[in-house]
Amino acid sequence: MVLQLFLNGVILGSIIALGAIGLSLIYGILKFGHFAHGDLMTLGAYFAFLFKVQLGLPFWLAFVLAAALTAGTAILLNLILYRHLKKRDSVIVMISSVGAALIIRNLVLLFWGPQNQFYVKAIQMPLVLGDGLLRIKENQIIILVLALALVIAVHLFLSKTKMGKAMRAMSDNIDLAQITGINTERVIIWTWAMSGVLTAAAGILLAFDTHLTPVMGWNLLLPLFAAAILGGIGSPYGAMFGGLVIGISQEMSTLIISAAYKPAVAFTIMILMLIIRPSGLMGKKV
Amino acid sequence: MFKKKILITMLVLLFLSLTVSGAFAQETVKIGTLMPLTGGLASYGQFTRNGTLLAQKIINEQGGLLGGRELELVNVDTQTNPQAGVDGAKKLVSINGVNAIVGALSSGVTIPVAESVTVPGEVVLISPASTSPVLTTLEDNGYVFRTVPSDSLQGKVAGNLAADLNYDSLAVIYVNNDYGQGLNDAVIEQFEKRGGEVTASIAFEPNKVSYRSELMDAAEENPDALLLIAYTDDGGITIIRQALENGYFKEFIFTDGLKAPEITEGVEQYLEGMYGTAPTAMPGGQGPELFTELYEEEFGEIPPKPYIDTSFDATFVLALAMQKAGSTEGPAIRDALNEVLSEDGTVVNINEWNKAKDLIEAGQKIRYEGASGPVLFNDVGDSMGAIGIWKIENGNIVDERLEVQ
Numbered sequence: 001m002v003l004q005l006f007l008n009g010v011i012l013g014s015i016i017a018l019g020a021i022g023l024s025l026i027y028g029i030l031k032f033g034h035f036a037h038g039d040l041m042t043l044g045a046y047f048a049f050l051f052k053v054q055l056g057l058p059f060w061l062a063f064v065l066a067a068a069l070t071a072g073t074a075i076l077l078n079l080i081l082y083r084h085l086k087k088r089d090s091v092i093v094m095i096s097s098v099g100a101a102l103i104i105r106n107l108v109l110l111f112w113g114p115q116n117q118f119y120v121k122a123i124q125m126p127l128v129l130g131d132g133l134l135r136i137k138e139n140q141i142i143i144l145v146l147a148l149a150l151v152i153a154v155h156l157f158l159s160k161t162k163m164g165k166a167m168r169a170m171s172d173n174i175d176l177a178q179i180t181g182i183n184t185e186r187v188i189i190w191t192w193a194m195s196g197v198l199t200a201a202a203g204i205l206l207a208f209d210t211h212l213t214p215v216m217g218w219n220l221l222l223p224l225f226a227a228a229i230l231g232g233i234g235s236p237y238g239a240m241f242g243g244l245v246i247g248i249s250q251e252m253s254t255l256i257i258s259a260a261y262k263p264a265v266a267f268t269i270m271i272l273m274l275i276i277r278p279s280g281l282m283g284k285k286v
Numbered sequence: 287m288f289k290k291k292i293l294i295t296m297l298v299l300l301f302l303s304l305t306v307s308g309a310f311a312q313e314t315v316k317i318g319t320l321m322p323l324t325g326g327l328a329s330y331g332q333f334t335r336n337g338t339l340l341a342q343k344i345i346n347e348q349g350g351l352l353g354g355r356e357l358e359l360v361n362v363d364t365q366t367n368p369q370a371g372v373d374g375a376k377k378l379v380s381i382n383g384v385n386a387i388v389g390a391l392s393s394g395v396t397i398p399v400a401e402s403v404t405v406p407g408e409v410v411l412i413s414p415a416s417t418s419p420v421l422t423t424l425e426d427n428g429y430v431f432r433t434v435p436s437d438s439l440q441g442k443v444a445g446n447l448a449a450d451l452n453y454d455s456l457a458v459i460y461v462n463n464d465y466g467q468g469l470n471d472a473v474i475e476q477f478e479k480r481g482g483e484v485t486a487s488i489a490f491e492p493n494k495v496s497y498r499s500e501l502m503d504a505a506e507e508n509p510d511a512l513l514l515i516a517y518t519d520d521g522g523i524t525i526i527r528q529a530l531e532n533g534y535f536k537e538f539i540f541t542d543g544l545k546a547p548e549i550t551e552g553v554e555q556y557l558e559g560m561y562g563t564a565p566t567a568m569p570g571g572q573g574p575e576l577f578t579e580l581y582e583e584e585f586g587e588i589p590p591k592p593y594i595d596t597s598f599d600a601t602f603v604l605a606l607a608m609q610k611a612g613s614t615e616g617p618a619i620r621d622a623l624n625e626v627l628s629e630d631g632t633v634v635n636i637n638e639w640n641k642a643k644d645l646i647e648a649g650q651k652i653r654y655e656g657a658s659g660p661v662l663f664n665d666v667g668d669s670m671g672a673i674g675i676w677k678i679e680n681g682n683i684v685d686e687r688l689e690v691q
Contacts, residue, residue, distance in 0.1 A: 001502070004502075005499070005502075008496070008498055008499075012496070109324065113328075114323070114324040114325070114328035114519065115328060115329055115518075115519050115548070116518075116519055116523055116524070116548075118551075118552065120552070121551050121552030122552040122553070123527050123530055123531050123552060123553050123556075124531060125531065125533075126531060126532060126533065128533075135532055135533065137531060206495060209495075209496075210495045210496060210524060210528075211495075211523070211524060211527075213493070213519070215493055216495060219493060219494070219495070220495075251499065254499035254502070254503070258488075259488075259490075259497075259499035259500045259503060262494075262499065263491075263494075
């Protein structure tokens with residue numbers, strides 16, 4: 001049972017990690033909490049639903065198209081909304097992202113309706129390992145593999161490419177980055193694109209494990225923020241680690257407390273972290 | 287100069303629009319409806335709203351009410367959420383000026399709406415779907431009615447059903463609101479009375495992506511079956527699928543919130559032969575057949591979901607009471623609701639609004655054989671009702687038999 005909960009936690013955690021990386025980078029580079037991140041995740045999942053179920057494309061193609069479309073939406077949001085507000089107080093940009101969140105959610109409601117949707121209607125029976133000790137669905141293995149692949153890709157991108165290095169530099173210190181001749185506008189666009197792809201992937205994998213609903217992303221926003229803060233906001237590696245910690249501790253908490261209080265666990269960790277070490281596990285000192 | 291012209295033009299238009307509506311529009315009679323078009327009961331709300339619209343159509347086609355005035359329905363989406371429901375009810379009462387409301391569906395919404403808006407505001411509320419036993423004992427000054435029976439009856443029937451299916455032990459998972467809690471208590475009481483054991487009774491929060499931990503807790507002592515009290519869209523379907531996927535449960539009993547064909551999609555073979563309960567039409571009269579016919583004429587095929595008929599009846603009965611009271615004031619409607627219906631009155635069918643008006647004119651009592659069977663309120667405003675037992679056969683929901691109060 002402990003092992004099973006741990007596994008469930010790793011699956012949930014890797015989904016949270018994917019979403020939190022983008023959230024953390026956006027905060028590091030643009031200095032505001034992006035509240036539309038959860039709904040961008042929902043949008044990505046529904047884009048994949050559009051391609052996979054409504055247009056009948058294969059899953060991998062739907063995944064790629066949905067990720068690209070979500071990245072496009074994120075860039076568009078930046079272009080028509082956040083870029084113009086950037087010079088104002090960061091609170092104003094943050095509030096505008098709450099507005100964007102509401103718009104996205106209601107567009108999803110408008111186009112796809114309020115009811116639950118599924119990528120595949122039929123259910124999948126789990127593989128039982130070790131005499132009932134561990135149950136894992138084929139889908140969940142795919143989720144773990146895909147999440148791991150994406151995390152490795154992000155790592156390679158951030159550490160090996162020029163753009164990735166520029167991103168990290170900007171997240172560390174914008175002024176210094178500008179002095180060294182980094183084209184900040186381009187970096188910002190790339191950041192949005194990468195966040196879009198990752199958040200869409202998180203949404204698709206979450207829906208792949210369970211189902212699609214218009215509030216799925218919004219409900220996950222708190223754990224996303226908790227993961228980003230835990231890992232040290234602005235640090236993509238911290239966000240990956242934070243995501244796993246949040247996911248695992250949420251699931252393991254049910255050993256001690258009632259499952260109904262699971263969401264409170266993420267919140268408690270976030271508050272404790274803010275009190276004890278506000279800069280996060282891997283963040284720089286504030 | 288140009289700007290000034292625009293301003294003046296707009297003022298003139300505004301003035302015209304005010305005078306036009308004041309002078310020519312004949313005042314309508316308004317009834318508010320609180321139907322969820324989003325949230326956990328979204329898959330019901332659209333159809334229950336159709337039920338109210340059908341009643342409106344019949345009444346208006348047969349000359350309206352209160353001396354030829356048209357009936358107008360104003361709907362607010364409750365989002366199956368207490369806060370949104372209360373806000374919506376406030377809007378209906380203070381902005382739209384209604385004195386009678388049909389709704390809400392979920393007891394979790396109806397009870398706060400009644401307590402904070404309609405009872406203090408002397409507004410008559412008829413819920414077509416709220417089955418919580420709490421509603422019976424609510425301090426409501428007689429302003430709250432419902433066209434469904436209380437869950438103390440459904441709980442009894444569900445408890446008996448579990449015992450009759452030879453289950454010795456049962457786990458209950460219920461949605462954490464008035465509906466879930468009320469029904470949970472009633473089921474446990476009856477099942478234990480019949481000698482069964484309830485190994486776990488677990489509340490769940492709606493709209494989470496995973497209920498695996500709740501299911502793990504419920505399955506811990508290997509009960510024979512899971513009795514699930516939930517709505518389809520905010521957790522019910524997810525729980526059923528995850529219970530099957532992870533092998534926690536093979537046997538289920540469902541309640542009224544899950545009587546929708548959506549629950550079997552993709553999992554037909556696993557749910558074959560499972561049973562459920564739901565309030566159903568009382569025997570007597572030809573209301574249900576007539577209603578199905580009229581509904582399908584207007585909106586197309588009628589889904590096998592509950593509370594469409596009771597929504598029609600709630601609207602129709604409110605109109606009857608207004609006609610009887612000769613007024614749209616809350617207290618008058620409340621008193622008339624208790625007077626106008628009688629078991630031994632003259633029979634009125636759901637498409638006989640004109641006849642009903644004549645009978646009221648002549649001061650006679652009415653036996654309304656409604657879409658959900660004869661509608662009669664007891665002294666606490668609950669409808670006398672019946673609970674139906676349904677079964678899943680070939681992926682479809684089939685009504686099996688009836689238990690009468």
